[in-house]
Amino acid sequence: MAGIRYSGIIVETEAYRGFNDTACHAHKGPTTRCEVMFREGGFVYVYLTYGVHNMLNLVTEKSTFPAAVLIRAVEPVDGVEKMAVNRNVKNVEQLTSGPGKLTKAFDIDRNLSGIVATRGEHVWVEIPKEMPNMKIGSSERIGIDYANEDARSWKWRYFIYGNRFVSKYCPKK
DNA sequence: ATAGCGATTGACT
DNA sequence: GTCAATCGCTATA
Numbered sequence: 001m002a003g004i005r006y007s008g009i010i011v012e013t014e015a016y017r018g019f020n021d022t023a024c025h026a027h028k029g030p031t032t033r034c035e036v037m038f039r040e041g042g043f044v045y046v047y048l049t050y051g052v053h054n055m056l057n058l059v060t061e062k063s064t065f066p067a068a069v070l071i072r073a074v075e076p077v078d079g080v081e082k083m084a085v086n087r088n089v090k091n092v093e094q095l096t097s098g099p100g101k102l103t104k105a106f107d108i109d110r111n112l113s114g115i116v117a118t119r120g121e122h123v124w125v126e127i128p129k130e131m132p133n134m135k136i137g138s139s140e141r142i143g144i145d146y147a148n149e150d151a152r153s154w155k156w157r158y159f160i161y162g163n164r165f166v167s168k169y170c171p172k173k
Numbered sequence: 174a175t176a177g178c179g180a181t182t183g184a185c186t
Numbered sequence: 187g188t189c190a191a192t193c194g195c196t197a198t199a
Contacts, residue, residue, distance in 0.1 A: 014180070023180070025195095033195055051192030053181050070180055100181050110194095143180050174199080186188075 004082055006106045008074030008096055010125075012159040012166045014141045016057075017067035021154075023147035026066030036114045037066035044123050046103070046113040053100030054109045058117055058125065072099045072142075072157070075165040079106075098167045135161035142169050 016024040025034035025047070036045045037059055045057040045068050057068040074096045076083055083095050083105035096102035103109065108123070117124050138155040145152070159170045166172070 016180070025180080028196095031196070047180085048192095048194065049179055050181055051179080051194070055180060057180085072180090098181070141180070146179075176198090177196090179193105179195095182191090184188105184190090 004079055004107075006079035006083060007077045008102070008106075009077060009165075010071055010073075011075050011163045012071075012073035012170060013157070014070040014072055015067070015156040015158075016070065016141075017061065017156075018065055021147075021151050023141060023144040023151040024066065024068075026068075030066075034066070037068050039063055041067075042116060042118040044112055044115050044117045046108060046110045048110055049100075054103040055099050056103050056106075056108055056123075070099060071102065073097050073159070073165055073167045073170075074102050075163065076105070093164055097165055134163075137161040137170065139169070142167075 018024065019027050021027050026037040030038045033047055034045070036043050039059060040063050041060040043059040045059050046054055049055055056071045058071070059068045061067040076092060076095050080092065080095070084090055086107055087095055087101065087105050089095060096105045112123060115122055137159050139157050140152060140155055141157045159166045161171065162173050164172065
């Protein structure tokens, strides 16, 4: 772990926000799992889904309004060779093109849930000085059949249109 | 104490 | 296209 730096460009996300979003873990109020969503924005929220996959989220908004952004795909930048080992996959486009894939590639699990993402330690986000020229697409969120009709209809999944490193649910051109 | 299930993936037909 | 994996969280009792 120590000395290894993984990085990537975020290319696909989903938003989960508030008490009316029945797809959001926090919509009924704080629980053991999603307690970190009831903090000020800037914390890391990681949980295990299907007993198999860790999901990486960044908490946003105020402590009175639970919200987080699920990181669904990144374009690998640093640590690509180690990611390939972690994933047992060679194709770079398959390394981090899904929320469960990227946590395995980056060696992120729920032990990291609750750490700060704003100090440049362990896990953090950097804003590029200059935003690249790109087209942002949006659509309904994936894998939330359990949510009500409103929540399912909200187009809160965002992705870089035509990017090679997005998940299978995005157009590649 | 325990049933039911999931913000997914990979293997297989 | 179908389906198993796998375990912690949530709700209910």
